[in-house]
Amino acid sequence: MPRYRKLFYFALLLIILIYSVQMLNIANFPSEIDIIKGDSRNLNIFFPFSLEIMEDSIDIVRLQDSSKMGLNVGLKNSYKLESTNNGIAKLKFKLLGIFSIKNIKVNVVDQTYVVPGGEAIGVKLNTKGVLVVATSEISGIDGKIYNPAKKAGIKVGDSITTINGIKIKDAEHVIQLLNNIKSNKVKIEIERNNVSFVTEVLPVKSKQDNSYRLGIWVRDKTAGIGTLTFYEPKTKKFGALGHAITDADTGTLMKVENGEIMRAKVSSIEQGKKGSPGELRGMFFETEDVLGKIENNTAFGIYGIIYDYNKILKQKKTMPIGFQSEVKIGKAHILANIDGDNIEKYEVELIKMEKQNVPQSKSMVIKVTDSRLIEKTGGIVQGMSGSPIIQNGKIIGAVTHVFVNDPTKGYGIYIEWMLKEAGVLVNNNSEFAEGK
Incomplete structure (x- = not known):
């Protein structure tokens, strides 16, 4: 050639x-x-x-x-x-x-300005209806074995929202309704993967306690410690955690009926080690120091309204946000509360970032470089989720997850995804595009 x-x-x-x-x-x-x-x-x-x-x-x-x-x-x-x-x-x-x-x-x-968080908060969440965490067999008074829930197609991870059209309040309410209805078929409304449907179940009278049962174990609430990410003064909205609150047994995202955030104090730390994520342990009182209400629990955090931000944020100043286009590989810092109610600034390094066209939780990878934090916690531990990430004077994201095999590393989510989820950052009205 x-x-x-x-x-x-x-x-x-x-x-x-x-x-x-x-x-x-x-x-x-x-x-x-x-x-x-x-x-x-x-x-x-x-x-x-x-x-x-x-x-x-x-x-x-x-x-x-x-x-x-x-x-x-x-x-x-x-x-x-x-x-x-x-x-x-x-x-x-x-x-x-x-x-x-x-x-x-x-x-x-x-430009959007928010008050940076970093404060430890107590989180109490009541589910929408009740969450099915397990199914089981029932020994009927006739000596036979039944599994009515399974027969009706009820699965682990389902939320039961109504029985015979009556809205479910909690687990005790389920028992009360079944024993009022007794051996008649009941219509149960199920929510699964954001789709609702109705199924019929015939309750069985248990030989164990003479109560009518469906053969399910349910959960109606959860509580724990997390970290506040931001507060937006104009709307009074807050965002925290950066990831969903899920059921410990099923991994299912818990649907919110109502919930509250409260002032919390970190009392002890379980250090993170390779293969074993650590944890912040704290105290909060459900009847005292209620800071605000939770309105949404999503894949990108919990969101709601703070009643009086001075109770927790102590006149902190606002800070501009940074979009993902402004995020750079290199030095940054996080705000975290790992001792009592003291918030400290800890140095980290952004070692990887993803270009994301749609909201995702794993937007960036950070590595803790601050020797003080590594000495106290081993790096990132459970309870630090939501700690704001700040770079070049702007809030760019929040800590979400720790690497199980390396607690000095973890994931972060871009702040813009959290702000959009909270309804703080929204697209402009289409009329602006026409120059009106």
Whole structure:
């Protein structure tokens, strides 16, 4: 094969490779990005692709050197995206300046300020209805063995919300209703994986105590220690933990009927070791020092309203948030309460971060570098979940999980996901995108 032909095929292969890589990069580019009003973002796009602002968005964002919004003949096109007004702007990736291949929505928002947490809080959660944690057989008064719940299709992890249309309050309420209904069939409303359905069950009179039973073990509440992440003064909303409260036996996310957060004091620490996560142990009194109510328990933390933030936050100042685009590999610090009610700043290092287009809990990996924290706790322990992560004067996230095999490392979640979950950070109203 002539040398020029080899060079031709090599060049063609190189072009195809570069093109494929760029197509993959564009495919993975977020379909929606947030940017603070007045801030800018640098975007590098390689030939044969270009970036263009939709006509109805020119009053919201602009690209530096707008004459290059079409086809560029340079191998690398560097754009500076500048935000000028609040609203929703639309950008478009183009191939050869002609073919549209992907649309991007840019939310231009005002800078959001929140009060950083770090305080240990007591968490008391009452479930929506009752959570089925186990099923069991029943010895009936006739000497036979029954399993009515299993026969009716009730599974571990289901939430029972009503019996014969009556809303369930707690586990005792279930027993009371069954013994009033006795041996008649009952209609039970089940919630499973956010879907509700009704099944019929025939209760069985137990030989053990002459009570009518379904053959289930249920749970209606839980309590523990966690860490407050943020408080937003305008809405009085708070976020904490950074992950869901789940049932200890089933791992099921517990649906909230109502709940409260309370002032807590750390009393002791079980150090984290390889293969054995540590734990903060604390005290709180359910009838005293109630700070606020829990409204939602989600995969990204618990959220609600604080009644009087001065009771716990002691006139702390607000701090701006940092979007994931502002997060950098390198030094940061967390705020944590590991002794009494004292909050300290501890140095950490961000060693990995993920580009996330949709909310996910494992946004970044952090490593504790502060010798004081390692000496006291071994690193990250249970109860520290929710500790705010701060970098360059901005809250960028919260601690969520510890690495079981290395307690000096753990996961963090981007703060923007928590703020959106809390309803503090929302997309602009579509009317702004039209310049109204």
